[in-house]
Amino acid sequence: MKRYLSLLAILLVVPYTNTCSAQVVDSTNVVNSLTRCWRAFSHEYSTIYGLEEDEINRYSKQKVCFTRDSVSMYHGILFAPKYSIKKVNAENYAKNNFDCSKRKLGIVTDSVFEITISSVTKSPKDKIVHKMTDVVAFDGECIYIVADGVIFKLLDAEAKAQPRSSN
Amino acid sequence: MKRLLLLFILSPILLFGQTRQKAIVDSIRATATDIRSVSALISNNPGNRVEQVQVTDSDGFVTLVVRVHLTDAGVIPILPPMPLAKIKTGVIVAGILTSVNVPPLPRLVVEPDTIIAQPLLAVFKFDTKDIPVVKLDMVIVPPLPRLKLEIETTQLLAVFELDLKDIPVVKLDTVVVPPLPAVKPVIEAIPLLVASQLRMEDIVAGKVDPIIVPALPDILLMIIEAVPPVILAIEYLPAGKMDTVATLSFEENKMLVSGMHLSPEGYDLLEKLEGFSPELYSLQDGGLTIGFGFFIPDGEGSKWAKGMTWEDAERMIRQKMPTYEDQVKQYINVPLTQKEFDALTMLAYNLGGFSKATSIVNDVNSDAGFDQLQRDWMRFVHSKAPGVMKGLMNRRRDEMLVRNESNYQPERKIQILKTRK
Numbered sequence: 066m067k068r069y070l071s072l073l074a075i076l077l078v079v080p081y082t083n084t085c086s087a088q089v090v091d092s093t094n095v096v097n098s099l100t101r102c103w104r105a106f107s108h109e110y111s112t113i114y115g116l117e118e119d120e121i122n123r124y125s126k127q128k129v130c131f132t133r134d135s136v137s138m139y140h141g142i143l144f145a146p147k148y149s150i151k152k153v154n155a156e157n158y159a160k161n162n163f164d165c166s167k168r169k170l171g172i173v174t175d176s177v178f179e180i181t182i183s184s185v186t187k188s189p190k191d192k193i194v195h196k197m198t199d200v201v202a203f204d205g206e207c208i209y210i211v212a213d214g215v216i217f218k219l220l221d222a223e224a225k226a227q228p229r230s231s232n
Numbered sequence: 233m234k235r236l237l238l239l240f241i242l243s244p245i246l247l248f249g250q251t252r253q254k255a256i257v258d259s260i261r262a263t264a265t266d267i268r269s270v271s272a273l274i275s276n277n278p279g280n281r282v283e284q285v286q287v288t289d290s291d292g293f294v295t296l297v298v299r300v301h302l303t304d305a306g307v308i309p310i311l312p313p314m315p316l317a318k319i320k321t322g323v324i325v326a327g328i329l330t331s332v333n334v335p336p337l338p339r340l341v342v343e344p345d346t347i348i349a350q351p352l353l354a355v356f357k358f359d360t361k362d363i364p365v366v367k368l369d370m371v372i373v374p375p376l377p378r379l380k381l382e383i384e385t386t387q388l389l390a391v392f393e394l395d396l397k398d399i400p401v402v403k404l405d406t407v408v409v410p411p412l413p414a415v416k417p418v419i420e421a422i423p424l425l426v427a428s429q430l431r432m433e434d435i436v437a438g439k440v441d442p443i444i445v446p447a448l449p450d451i452l453l454m455i456i457e458a459v460p461p462v463i464l465a466i467e468y469l470p471a472g473k474m475d476t477v478a479t480l481s482f483e484e485n486k487m488l489v490s491g492m493h494l495s496p497e498g499y500d501l502l503e504k505l506e507g508f509s510p511e512l513y514s515l516q517d518g519g520l521t522i523g524f525g526f527f528i529p530d531g532e533g534s535k536w537a538k539g540m541t542w543e544d545a546e547r548m549i550r551q552k553m554p555t556y557e558d559q560v561k562q563y564i565n566v567p568l569t570q571k572e573f574d575a576l577t578m579l580a581y582n583l584g585g586f587s588k589a590t591s592i593v594n595d596v597n598s599d600a601g602f603d604q605l606q607r608d609w610m611r612f613v614h615s616k617a618p619g620v621m622k623g624l625m626n627r628r629r630d631e632m633l634v635r636n637e638s639n640y641q642p643e644r645k646i647q648i649l650k651t652r653k
Contacts, residue, residue: 111588113624115611140591162587164519164527186598195598196565200587211588213611 092150095178095203099148102130103208103219109170111163114214121215128222129210136184136199139212143184143197151179158202163216170209171218178203486567489560494553497640498574502581503549505627507647510539524549527584556580563593572596575635582627583612606632 105125116124130137136146155177159167167173182199202209210217284299494502506525512533514520520528522536523545540548559580560573568576576596580586586593589612595605609632613624633639 110614110616111584112615113583113612114614115589115591115608116614140594160529162585164584193599195594197594197597198563198565199590199594211590213591213608214583214588214614216588 091152091178092148095150095180096148098205099131099180099201099203099208100133102128102222104128104222105210105217105219107171107218109163109165109216109218111165111211111214111216116213116215124212124215124217129208129219130222136182138199138210141186143182143186143199146182146184149181149183151181152176153179155204162211170216171207172202172204172209174204177209484569484571486569488567489564489573492561492568492570492573493557494577495570495574498578498634499549499553501574501630501634501640501642502578503546504642504647505578505582505630508542508545510541512536512539526552553577553581556585559586562586563590563597565597566599568596571638572635574640575631578631578634579609579612579628602636 104127108121108125124139127139128137129139131146134144134146136143153176155167155172155174158177158179159165159170159172163170180201180203182201184197184199185194186197187194200211206220208219210219282299283301284297286297286299288295288297503524508524509522512520512522512528519530520533520536522528523540526540526545526548528536556577560568560576563586564576576592579589579592583589591608591611592605594600595608610625610628613621613628615621615624630642633642
């Protein structure tokens with residue numbers, strides 16, 4: 066009887082163990098994939114947005130770079146980034162965040178990684194370190210960065226892609 | 233004649249190798265004048281074999297023809313087959329080589345054609361075809377002496393540099409914080425120093441034991457009592473003009489966002505800002521709207537074909553609100569006043585969350601200052617739906633009035649967007 070109980074215990078534990086290890090591998094791969102420079106090649110508007118056209122053009126020319134120690138985003142450089150990664154249904158992600166379909170955002174995969182980046186910055190005035198938060202999505206090839214309600218679709222900055230203007 | 237006889241006798245010698253044959257013949261010739269010497273030469277070599285004796289009698293002479301097979305057998309012992317390694321050079325002598333047992337030799341060691349033994353007594357010729365090529369399968373290496381690992385702590389022996397790329401990124405699930413040492417509840421001063429008397433040079437690193445902090449005057453309570461008249465004064469400000477907003481001189485209590493909720497005044501204002509519609513209507517934003525601006529995705533409108541009562545809408549907005557309160561709790565990591573929390577929650581309700589408005593979130597978290605926060609806040613006035621830009625501008629201004637002035641009364645009534653027929 067004891068033998069069957071221990072076997073049952075192993076069978077119960079094994080699936081959870083596998084899931085956890087898969088998640089760790091996924092998270093590591095996602096962060097490794099992010100660690101490079103990106104550049105926007107298209108954009109889309111959310112229902113309410115806050116960027117002017119000239120700002121969108123300026124952002125499109127700017128690189129977004131992830132390194133181990135820093136993240137260079139549109140609004141400045143942040144330090145000591147920590148990534149919270151959640152795998153979400155792509156269609157739901159587009160609908161919940163932008164009231165639109167994933168197709169409109171140009172997402173072709175079924176799921177995307179929603180990555181919340183927690184980082185810190187130093188205020189030049191008072192030297193106080195502030196915690197910052199940014200959200201990006203990653204579909205395995207492109208990242209989607211939302212800046213003031215405008216969704217920028219970014220590719221590897223070194224890859225040659227034909228830029229496309231939205232709308 | 234004798235010489236002829238001897239030559240005749242020794243003719244079989246020609247069968248031998250020319251070198252040794254010549255030596256033997258020469259020695260016979262040297263002694264050929266004496267028949268006894270020839271006989272001794274033959275008989276001294278016990279290996280010689282008499283093959284034929286022929287006796288002829290003529291002219292008064294008896295001619296004795298002895299056919300002798302000269303052999304080296306007595307002189308050159310035939311060695312049994314031995315491994316080459318065991319043959320000592322002293323044993324090898326000239327003779328007929330019957331067989332040589334050559335052990336398998338590694339390819340690189342074998343001389344191509346000849347093996348020469350020193351001193352040179354014999355030359356053994358090998359056909360390279362006969363030398364087996366042996367495949368070396370295994371080399372046994374004797375155990376190496378163990379390396380002594382001795383690291384002296386006083387001497388730097390090695391510097392290990394870790395490449396950051398090699399360090400795997402692992403999601404940190406749990407951080408165990410060791411128990412912190414208990415803080416002494418009582419702080420005493422020895423001796424009692426006035427702050428102005430402290431000099432930097434007197435301060436040394438280490439455990440600071442006693443400093444008596446005198447009780448602070450209860451200034452905060454007095455200021456809070458003075459709030460109502462200040463708020464009344466603000467009501468005289470021209471409504472909605474952002475440039476004229478004055479920053480109050482007192483500090484409201486800030487709280488951790490985790491325990492905060494939208495205030496009743498916040499609900500009232502939000503209902504005014506959204507307007508109420510008992511029926512579905514379209515803002516051309518990819519769906520339909522009903523009640524207090526509830527977004528209904530395309531295809532789900534049939535659920536609300538009968539419309540929505542005011543009571544249903546009040547109930548529904550309270551059901552939906554925790555989602556947007558949670559957005560504030562998720563993104564904001566600094567304490568907020570109630571009015572700040574209300575303003576942010578109303579903004580999240582309108583934007584659909586903070587994931588697309590991280591500029592405002594980061595302004596709040598980094599205490600970016602009023603000007604920058606207001607600038608970023610007021611940016612969210614663009615919309616793809618036509619004709620609502622002015623409405624968004626008003627809305628942003630109303631949210632900022634709440635945040636900056638606790639003004640939940642923007643002098644407007646709830647707009648009834650649709651009237652049921």
